[in-house]
Amino acid sequence: MRTRALTIRPLALMLGLSLGSMASAVAAADAAADLAVRWADAVSGAQLASNWAELEQITLAHGGDRSAGSAGYDASARYVEARLRAMGVTVRREPFTYNGRASFNLIAEIAGRAGADAPVVMVGSHLDSVPGSPGADDNGSGSSAVLEIARVAMLDRAASTLHLVWWGAEESGLNGSIHHATQLAMDAERRQRLRVYLNADMVGSPNYIFGIYDPDHASSSDRPAQERLIRQALRDGLGHTGSPSVSISPYLGSDHLPFAACGIATGGLASIPGIRNKTTEEQALFGGEAGKRHSPNYHRPADRVDAGSATAQLTLTRALAYALGHLAEQPPEATPATRCNLRKARQQWQQARAVLH
Ligand SMILES: [Zn+2]
Numbered sequence: 063m064r065t066r067a068l069t070i071r072p073l074a075l076m077l078g079l080s081l082g083s084m085a086s087a088v089a090a091a092d093a094a095a096d097l098a099v100r101w102a103d104a105v106s107g108a109q110l111a112s113n114w115a116e117l118e119q120i121t122l123a124h125g126g127d128r129s130a131g132s133a134g135y136d137a138s139a140r141y142v143e144a145r146l147r148a149m150g151v152t153v154r155r156e157p158f159t160y161n162g163r164a165s166f167n168l169i170a171e172i173a174g175r176a177g178a179d180a181p182v183v184m185v186g187s188h189l190d191s192v193p194g195s196p197g198a199d200d201n202g203s204g205s206s207a208v209l210e211i212a213r214v215a216m217l218d219r220a221a222s223t224l225h226l227v228w229w230g231a232e233e234s235g236l237n238g239s240i241h242h243a244t245q246l247a248m249d250a251e252r253r254q255r256l257r258v259y260l261n262a263d264m265v266g267s268p269n270y271i272f273g274i275y276d277p278d279h280a281s282s283s284d285r286p287a288q289e290r291l292i293r294q295a296l297r298d299g300l301g302h303t304g305s306p307s308v309s310i311s312p313y314l315g316s317d318h319l320p321f322a323a324c325g326i327a328t329g330g331l332a333s334i335p336g337i338r339n340k341t342t343e344e345q346a347l348f349g350g351e352a353g354k355r356h357s358p359n360y361h362r363p364a365d366r367v368d369a370g371s372a373t374a375q376l377t378l379t380r381a382l383a384y385a386l387g388h389l390a391e392q393p394p395e396a397t398p399a400t401r402c403n404l405r406k407a408r409q410q411w412q413q414a415r416a417v418l419h
Pocket residue numbers: 188200201263264316
């Protein structure tokens with residue numbers, strides 16, 4: 063820490079800032095890095111594996127999938143709620159309707175040290191699967207990761223308030239996250255409090271990569287500057303686990319899109335870059351098999367935990383916990399409120415789906 067303070071000192075003098083205020087900025091950055099490391103290191107591989115397996119057993123015992131409106135979805139939601147309540151985490155259902163059907167999201171809250179007006183940092187994963195698939199990689203992997211992050215976050219509170227979310231009806235068109243982002247956008251005070259949305263959709267792919275959502279890597283780059291801080295935190299998180307990472311297009315068609323469409327800073331991690339075969343470059347970095355799909359059982363009955371990668375899930379959960387801890391301790395500034403362009407979010411989701419099938 064001393065070396066950092068020494069390099070900052072001439073800069074402080076140059077900018078005419080007091081050494082006291084620079085020292086407190088250094089202290090805040092150190093506190094954020096410390097919490098990030100503590101959360102990442104507290105993630106338990108055994109607990110994560112148990113969450114993932116239990117979610118699958120519950121799904122298989124209730125019709126075999128977690129599609130919106132199914133018995134499997136309801137039983138899975140009750141499991142997540144029971145686990146959260148046992149940890150002492152407050153959770154509520156957020157009902158919504160779409161195409162004449164009803165479903166719900168689960169929204170858990172862990173209050174920050176900074177009190178009722180604290181900034182909010184959110185992490186989410188869709189809990190539903192497509193009909194006919196138990197959805198281990200898509201998305202039992204992300205759902206069990208967020209559950210483990212809740213446990214870790216309760217051990218060691220951040221300055222910001224955390225919202226941990228399990229979205230409903232993602233597979234039929236981002237319906238749960240669109241509902242939430244739309245409600246949020248209509249409430250100026252809540253909208254300004256939400257600083258970051260991080261997404262976890264498919265983090266246990268068998269033939270994995272470690273991918274960070276990066277709009278600069280894709281065609282569109284009209285994104286808030288805060289997203290660079292998010293990508294840096296995710297890169298640092300993967301670096302902390304000793305793992306390489308690559309940039310992937312964020313337009314994979316998941317629940318960050320409605321938040322991005324409302325101008326909120328978003329980011330995420332995935333073990334799959336999209337539906338295509340693994341490249342030789344990816345094989346050189348991450349192992350596995352070039353020329354094969356990253357998640358060969360995607361949307362199929364064979365998308366089971368036994369076929370997935372616990373290594374990928376643990377690495378990406380640690381990296382996500384690291385980034386979330388960092389951003390929750392030192393949240394970026396709020397982005398300006400803009401009108402939500404949900405049409406764009408829906409189009410991006412449909413384009414991603416068109417590639418997938
Ligand atoms: Zn998914």
